[in-house]
Amino acid sequence: MAERLRCPVELSDSQTLIRDNVREICAEFDDEYWRENDREGTYPSEFVELIAEHGWLGILIPEEYGGAGMGTPEALVMMEEIAASGGGFATAQAIHGGVYNSAPIVNYADESLKAELLPAVAEGETAIQAFGLTEPNAGSESTAMETSAERDGDEYVVNGQKIWTSRVDHSDYLLLMARTTPLADVEKHTRGISMFLVDLEDAMAQGALEMEQIPKSVSNAVHAFELWFDDLRVPAEHLIGEEGRGFYQVLDGLNEERLVIAGECIGLGEAALERGVDYAANREVFSRPIGKNQAIQHPLADAYMHLQAAKQLAYESAEKVEDEAGAATGTLANTSKYLAAEACYQAADAAVQTHGGFGVAREYDVERYFREARLTRLVPITQELVLNYVAENELRLPRSY
Numbered sequence: 001m002a003e004r005l006r007c008p009v010e011l012s013d014s015q016t017l018i019r020d021n022v023r024e025i026c027a028e029f030d031d032e033y034w035r036e037n038d039r040e041g042t043y044p045s046e047f048v049e050l051i052a053e054h055g056w057l058g059i060l061i062p063e064e065y066g067g068a069g070m071g072t073p074e075a076l077v078m079m080e081e082i083a084a085s086g087g088g089f090a091t092a093q094a095i096h097g098g099v100y101n102s103a104p105i106v107n108y109a110d111e112s113l114k115a116e117l118l119p120a121v122a123e124g125e126t127a128i129q130a131f132g133l134t135e136p137n138a139g140s141e142s143t144a145m146e147t148s149a150e151r152d153g154d155e156y157v158v159n160g161q162k163i164w165t166s167r168v169d170h171s172d173y174l175l176l177m178a179r180t181t182p183l184a185d186v187e188k189h190t191r192g193i194s195m196f197l198v199d200l201e202d203a204m205a206q207g208a209l210e211m212e213q214i215p216k217s218v219s220n221a222v223h224a225f226e227l228w229f230d231d232l233r234v235p236a237e238h239l240i241g242e243e244g245r246g247f248y249q250v251l252d253g254l255n256e257e258r259l260v261i262a263g264e265c266i267g268l269g270e271a272a273l274e275r276g277v278d279y280a281a282n283r284e285v286f287s288r289p290i291g292k293n294q295a296i297q298h299p300l301a302d303a304y305m306h307l308q309a310a311k312q313l314a315y316e317s318a319e320k321v322e323d324e325a326g327a328a329t330g331t332l333a334n335t336s337k338y339l340a341a342e343a344c345y346q347a348a349d350a351a352v353q354t355h356g357g358f359g360v361a362r363e364y365d366v367e368r369y370f371r372e373a374r375l376t377r378l379v380p381i382t383q384e385l386v387l388n389y390v391a392e393n394e395l396r397l398p399r400s401y
């Protein structure tokens, strides 16, 4: 297989194994596949199925439930490799939900639900691809959510609205966050929120769920939806974990997830940089390769250095994060994601500029990478919210919101 541009880091044996296997899987899908998925807005089902066949959707699921029982350092390599293959952030998004939405099930669900769901998730037979937290009236202040779930006998009744819920159209279940105690009645805004597993087929059959796709300009292969719940009845045994503790269950594991998203940003940045470097070496203007000009070389070299630094931090933090908790670990994870998103954006911008007019031609792919790189600065939380976290937790400045 041709050597790809990757910023160097030392890999463990298990990381090398995963990188090589995922790289082989990705090599079966050419650039035209990703390009067409983006152009036509088609979900990369064939790719997701192949990843599932190799067992990688269950990378984090314990072996006793049919998964690979691996951790953050391995998931980071996998997701970087997927993004770097040319699939970009969109393809990483198509896999990411399937991998990460099973984490609360592993950590908090009843034994019977784990035994029922996790082996099927690891096999790719059941998809828990969708996670509904964001709401139109709450935005980044997720604890201001208005969606409510009221206990009624052995069911909960859900009413409210979510926005930007991704992959609902390729999921069997939605992991839904809803208030079981109104904000006015809790001591802390993070309390009184619960996590539910919603069977989407059942919700549609009840006529209690309406959904509308949000037209958007980026990651077109992965759709996002606005959802409305009208007296949706969810069986009480589909409450995941403890009532009122759902927000803490989301926070648990968030650092690990942030690091893996950092890997996705780095992979996308590496893909863009590779394209920029290739074009710089081969495109001739004024009878010489444009890559002879320092104005072309320097932005690419600068982007490489930032990607390298972000990657080093993310990989080192991934080794630490599973053993340690607390604000210091949160800062490492958030910083890794922030720097990786900035470096990714810088690399994609340099790649577009290097391509001149062809930078916006679909056939050269860098315009797609650029659109996706812009998205990495907005999701899953915005860069500003990361800066808030670091200002408060590391610089000890007053909480600004």
Ligand SMILES: Cc1cc2nc3c(=O)[nH]c(=O)nc-3n(C[C@H](O)[C@H](O)[C@H](O)COP(=O)(O)OP(=O)(O)OC[C@H]3O[C@@H](n4cnc5c(N)ncnc54)[C@H](O)[C@@H]3O)c2cc1C
Pocket: 130, 131, 132, 133, 134, 138, 139, 140, 141, 163, 164, 165, 166, 167, 219, 224, 378, 379, 380, 381, 382, 383, 384, 385, 388, 400, 401
């Ligand atoms: C393609 C896509 C897919 C998504 N998928 C999902 C999903 O599957 N599930 C899900 O739950 N959500 C999902 N989201 C939602 C995403 O997590 C939110 O868009 C993101 O958290 C930002 O919230 P917002 O869009 O409401 O922005 P807002 O909160 O309205 O923020 C708007 C701007 O104000 C800034 N701002 C707000 N408050 C402060 C402050 N205190 N200090 C400084 N700046 C501030 C923000 O940084 C931002 O720049 C997705 C979003 C997109 C675009």
